[in-house]
């Protein structure tokens with residue numbers, strides 16, 4: 250078992266909602282590709298608990314924007330955790346694929362989440378002035394910084410879930426961007442990290 254999150258670290262209500270999400274994810278995954286077939290037997294560890302840990306990296310959230318949500322990772326997991334934690338917390342999921350957006354809307358409706366979906370490209374959506382912008386498996390760090398720069402409020406925080414090459418991506422992004430970085434070691438994957446980034450500016 251991981252030293253990170255599991256069923257014992259969330260409330261009963263949150264766990265029930267995560268289970269309902271898991272069921273819908275498996276049901277829809279047979280028709281549209283929301284998570285890779287190779288990870289389907291380990292969705293809890295690889296995707297749900299992996300996403301849940303990101304919530305601890307932020308506080309005082311009113312608007313959380315998840316970019317390129319796909320099957321809702323981490324965006325729907327965040328919205329599920331937020332439902333119990335804070336009724337004023339709103340989650341916005343940006344996803345350009347219509348079929349994935351239909352899945353996201355179904356989960357939001359069935360679980361009564363305080364969330365909405367914007368079906369459009371991140372680059373063309375009007376600036377969202379978010380307190381937090383998150384992304385997982387979406388793009389290279391330099392590209393993510395340009396997305397966050399567009400959609401964060403000036404005091405906002407970007408949280409990017411990155412794999413083992415995160416240090417290389419940071420060095421290369423520093424050629425075009427300046428930013429404050431705090432790297433949190435992932436609790437579910439030893440070489441991965443959550444990059445907490447503020448004060449993003451073009452060099």
Ligand SMILES: C[S@@+](CC[C@H](N)C(=O)[O-])C[C@H]1O[C@@H](n2cnc3c(N)ncnc32)[C@H](O)[C@@H]1O
Nearest residue numbers: 317318319322344345346369370371385386387
């Ligand atoms: C590799 S998937 C990752 C999905 C999810 N974040 C995860 O970790 O499983 C990337 C998703 O971002 C969406 N996407 C890619 N580029 C986008 C853009 N420019 N605007 C909006 N959505 C985008 C894709 O449709 C896809 O669903």
